[in-house]
Amino acid sequence: MHPAFSIIFFTSAAGAGYGLLALLGLLAPFGLLPASPLFGLAALALALGLVVAGLLSSLAHLGRPERAWRALSQWRSSWLSREGVAAVATFLPAGVFAIAWLFLGGGVAGVAGWITAAMAAVTVYCTAMIYASLKPIRQWANPWVPRTYLALSLMTGALLLNALLGVVGQASAWSSLLALASVALAWAAKEGHWRHCATARAVSTAETATGLGHIGRVRLLDAPHSEDNYLLKEMGFRVGRRHAVRLRLITRLAAFALPAALSLGALVVGPGALSGTLALLAAAAAALGVIAERWLFFAEAKHTVTLFYGAGEA
Amino acid sequence: MTSLPNREPGASRLGLVIDLDTCVGCHACAVACKQWNDGGHMAPLTDTDAYGSGPDGVWFNRIHSFEAGTEQGGCGSRTTNFPRSCLHCEQPACVTVCPTGASYKRAExxxxxVNEDLCIGCKLCSWACPYGAREFDQDVGVMKKCTLCIDRIHNETLAExxxxxxxxMVCPTSARHFGDLADPSSAVSKLVAERGGYDLMPELGYEPTNKYLPPRPRPALALDERVTRDSANDxxxxxxxxKWADRILAR
Known part of the structure; x- marks a missing residue:
């Protein structure tokens, strides 16, 4: 599948934003985050800024962005519509939580925070299900996709939170541990997804696509046109697959190994300028790593339409 | 509404039956489709750089050629021309994934x-279609697809x-048949029953309406010994x- 940068940025930025938003909503009511309104403002601005930037980027993918509001109408059948509804709906409790946390404190912030966290998780789940519900792409239509999306959202959110706490000199053992644990969880989920893609049998083949398998093995003799077309540009993308090994190495290093090592370092050196720098570097590495992961998620996905254009299986 | 309609009893199920035995791969169907639909319900079928070095454009029919039985060697394999277009599935995920209600399946x-006035051009329906039936019109910014020539088949200004x-209409070998596949007594349903018409990628569960008729079996040709004989040792x-020349040359 063609890795459109607007979609890569949307899923990774909004994922990180929702991850951070969920953690703020979960943890602030327990008094685990700094009480300074400046910290709250910065953290909320970062979380909601990433969400809004991601959603705006997703509009760039549309052929008719001015009609985007129509996408909120078909939530009964469409995961994309559900994602849109959930994204818009999350702003309500998030707004209440933001005002309550920054200005009022107390019970309202607690309830609104937890609802915000739940809604953020639902939104990320809906995003993942857009892909996991597509049967023609077996690398996507499996339960590892929502697991990976949720875990990576939590991971990037936790790394951002640790970095924010580090910047204001309030990084603590628990926030570094949380970052470390979420990296381990996301790494395990991503390896599980890759293993599933490598071992699960292809469902469809050139033989089932043409129905000519009863004669024998099927190969393409002539394509319909001598030039590229929409189907091949959108569904037959091959560049990423050629660099898959190197991109997986980049993902393993930048998204998982480096953030884990840097978070562990922050944990070991204890609160201070050094641990803050390490936590910031961990978040920066993860940003790069998650973009590489998302690029691969698209580039390695193989659509069944390629069976009509010379692929043996998909 | 992108939820699928409930099928009313007696509702027809219009579609195509494509005969892979008689298709000669002339692309006339693709050209006639392009010509009609460029002025039809889904118009325009935009082309870009049509006379340049990288021509591209929207087509509802694309004709592939496959060789089946590649492992059989010699004359054992079959060349099959393979027209590909929208199959008007009973379980069209292209409809249910649509976030706006632009895609729909007619109950009748x-x-x-596709209702082009509602389409936002998110391309998700083209990802959800296993058969590559939907194509994005980058000029208009919306998705295009085969209408089964809805503006011909119900058009009372045309001769019946x-x-x-x-x-x-255009197929010179009558390899394409149109009719009601819900009616077991229709000509297309009988053709499917007689010739063993089948679904493409049935394993995905889309339940296509269009059926394909397999190439008719033919006697397997033995390899011709005039071709295979090793004449040096014969x-x-x-x-x-x-005989004299052979003896001289063999020295």
Whole structure:
């Protein structure tokens, strides 16, 4: 599948934003985050800024962005519509939580925070299900996709939170541990997804696509046109697959190994300028790593339409 | 509404039956489709750089050629021309994934259509279609697809014999048949029953309406021994001048 940068940025930025938003909503009511309104403002601005930037980027993918509001109408059948509804709906409790946390404190912030966290998780789940519900792409239509999306959202959110706490000199053992644990969880989920893609049998083949398998093995003799077309540009993308090994190495290093090592370092050196720098570097590495992961998620996905254009299986 | 309609009893299920035995791969269906639909319900079928070095454009029909039985060697394999277009599935995920309600399946005849005024061009329907039936029109910014020539088949200004899709109308070998596949007594349903018409990628569960008729079996040709014989070691039945030449050359 063609890795459109607007979609890569949307899923990774909004994922990180929702991850951070969920953690703020979960943890602030327990008094685990700094009480300074400046910290709250910065953290909320970062979380909601990433969400809004991601959603705006997703509009760039549309052929008719001015009609985007129509996408909120078909939530009964469409995961994309559900994602849109959930994204818009999350702003309500998030707004209440933001005002309550920054200005009022107390019970309202607690309830609104937890609802915000739940809604953020639902939104990320809906995003993942857009892909996991597509049967023609077996690398996507499996339960590892929502697991990976949720875990990576939590991971990037936790790394951002640790970095924010580090910047204001309030990084603590628990926030570094949380970052470390979420990296381990996301790494395990991503390896599980890759293993599933490598071992699960292809469902469809050139033989089932043409129905000519009863004669024998099927190969393409002539394509319909001598030039590229929409189907091949959108569904037959091959560049990423050629660099898959190197991109997986980049993902393993930048998204998982480096953030884990840097978070562990922050944990070991204890609160201070050094641990803050390490936590910031961990978040920066993860940003790069998650973009590489998302690029691969698209580039390695193989659509069944390629069976009509010379692929043996998909 | 992108939820699928409930099928009313007696509703027709219009579609195509494509005969892979008689298709000669002339692309006339693709061209006639392009010609009709460029002015039809889904118009325009935009082309870009049509006379340049990288021509591209929207087509509802694309004709592939496959070789089946590649492992059989010699004359054992079959070349099959393979027209590919929208199959107007009973379980069209292209409709249910649509976030805006632009994609819909008609309850009365099962045709899958796009309302271009509602389409936001998110391309998700083209990802959800296993068969590559939907193509994005980058000029208009919306998705395009086969309408089963809805503006021909129900068009009372046309002579009754012409109320068939353009691809069916034009086919010089009658490899394309149009009719009601919900009616077991229709000509297309009988053809499917007689010839063993089948679904493409049935394992994905889309339940396509269109059926494909397999190439008819034919006697397997033995490899011709005039081609395969190793003449250097043969005792050829030679006489006269040829026998003399053979003896001279063999020295």
């Amino acid at each position: 005849d099962g045709i899958v259509l 014999s012409e109320r068939v899709p353009a691809c069916v 005792d050829l039945p030679l006489h006269g001048l040829l």
